[in-house]
Amino acid sequence: MTSSIHQKKEQPSSEPFISLTDISKSYDGKDYVVYDLNLAINKGEFVSLLGPSGSGKTTTLMMLAGFETPSQGEVRMGGKRLDKLPPYDRDIGMVFQNYALFPHMTIAQNVGFALTVRNVDRREIKARVKQALEMVELSHVANRRPAQLSGGQQQRVALARALVFEPALVLMDEPLGALDKRLREHMQYEIMRLHRELGLTTVYVTHDQSEALTMSDRVAVFFDGRIQQIAPARELYESPHNAFVANFVGENNGLDGRVSAIDQNTASLALAGGAVIRGGISQSLSVNTHGMLFLRPEQLRIAKGDENLGNRVSGVLEDIVYCGDHHRVRVHLGENDRLVCKLTNSWEHSLPAIGSKVDLTWRIEDCKVLPPLLASAQSSVSS
Numbered sequence: 001m002t003s004s005i006h007q008k009k010e011q012p013s014s015e016p017f018i019s020l021t022d023i024s025k026s027y028d029g030k031d032y033v034v035y036d037l038n039l040a041i042n043k044g045e046f047v048s049l050l051g052p053s054g055s056g057k058t059t060t061l062m063m064l065a066g067f068e069t070p071s072q073g074e075v076r077m078g079g080k081r082l083d084k085l086p087p088y089d090r091d092i093g094m095v096f097q098n099y100a101l102f103p104h105m106t107i108a109q110n111v112g113f114a115l116t117v118r119n120v121d122r123r124e125i126k127a128r129v130k131q132a133l134e135m136v137e138l139s140h141v142a143n144r145r146p147a148q149l150s151g152g153q154q155q156r157v158a159l160a161r162a163l164v165f166e167p168a169l170v171l172m173d174e175p176l177g178a179l180d181k182r183l184r185e186h187m188q189y190e191i192m193r194l195h196r197e198l199g200l201t202t203v204y205v206t207h208d209q210s211e212a213l214t215m216s217d218r219v220a221v222f223f224d225g226r227i228q229q230i231a232p233a234r235e236l237y238e239s240p241h242n243a244f245v246a247n248f249v250g251e252n253n254g255l256d257g258r259v260s261a262i263d264q265n266t267a268s269l270a271l272a273g274g275a276v277i278r279g280g281i282s283q284s285l286s287v288n289t290h291g292m293l294f295l296r297p298e299q300l301r302i303a304k305g306d307e308n309l310g311n312r313v314s315g316v317l318e319d320i321v322y323c324g325d326h327h328r329v330r331v332h333l334g335e336n337d338r339l340v341c342k343l344t345n346s347w348e349h350s351l352p353a354i355g356s357k358v359d360l361t362w363r364i365e366d367c368k369v370l371p372p373l374l375a376s377a378q379s380s381v382s383s
Helices: 057-065 107-117 122-135 151-163 181-198 209-215 233-238 243-248 375-382
Strands: 018-026 032-041 046-050 072-077 092-095 169-173 202-206 218-223 226-231 253-263 266-271 276-280 290-295 310-322 326-334 337-344 357-363 367-370
Touching (some): 018 057, 032 057, 046 057, 092 151, 107 151, 122 151, 181 209, 218 233, 218 243, 226 243, 243 253, 253 276, 253 337, 266 290, 276 290, 276 367
Parallel strands (some): 046 202
Antiparallel strands (some): 018 032, 018 072, 218 226, 253 266, 253 290, 266 276, 310 326, 326 337
């Protein structure tokens, strides 16, 4: 492998390196699994495609890889049209969930396979394989076979195989899904390290929210064959564009109510139990229509005395669950309204007893009032 594998991460140019333009995909000519999709990715960027099963994220990755053909639209890389090219002519490395290693080959042979089919000189193959295995810290297993390796080691071999021919783009289809929690977290850091060191352009499919938020420069949230929002992790978490994103990314409290007033970028929401609460708005809302307030559990606190951070509601403490670094506290507000809050553990923190009356308070800028979640999106989030 040449020294170019150790290039520094390039600054994004004004033109996207990868572009999917007006992409739609249908298998029967009637129902679309991906519809009118537009996505631009800069060189050296790590973009995750996140969404529930059937949302279109894997189909989108397969169209990039060349294993599926768009029904309409264009796929380009570096300005070159890709959607007419077969997978082997696309200069793309692929990492699958099930590793897809050849069991009868040694690890070195597996890693060097892509170079062999490209008719690279044998001495060059040996040098590149050695460097690729060093890169994933597996030089000592070069002569073993896949069955002799752990799941984490096999996935690192699959990474080395995808990178050994220095592809322009690396695609990963839920590569850590078969690993246990500890190994999965370790491999996340390994992939992030390689991405930074090699300046890789990476598209990563996952249904794991924490994985996407941890690893990505940007995350594209898919639902119903469309991108609902694409943004850096913090923006996605703190400023969701719609109810689906708010529910799907991270944990959220959702309170139904009637929009009773709108003042510039703030809306008031009247709950069934009589309380009126306020939150920011980023979409068009009308007075006397149905709205939902979305509030992260960590933004809530139990009010002390007359403390009021902008919103304050009363309820009965229903449940307390110890979660190690925090307590999950559930408060019943009346009717069907409940709020869950995460209270960080500390030696000075004392919790009220179950069944006692408590007041919860939070800042107006820490919550949003959005149009309600569609029934189809609600079932997808619940599943």
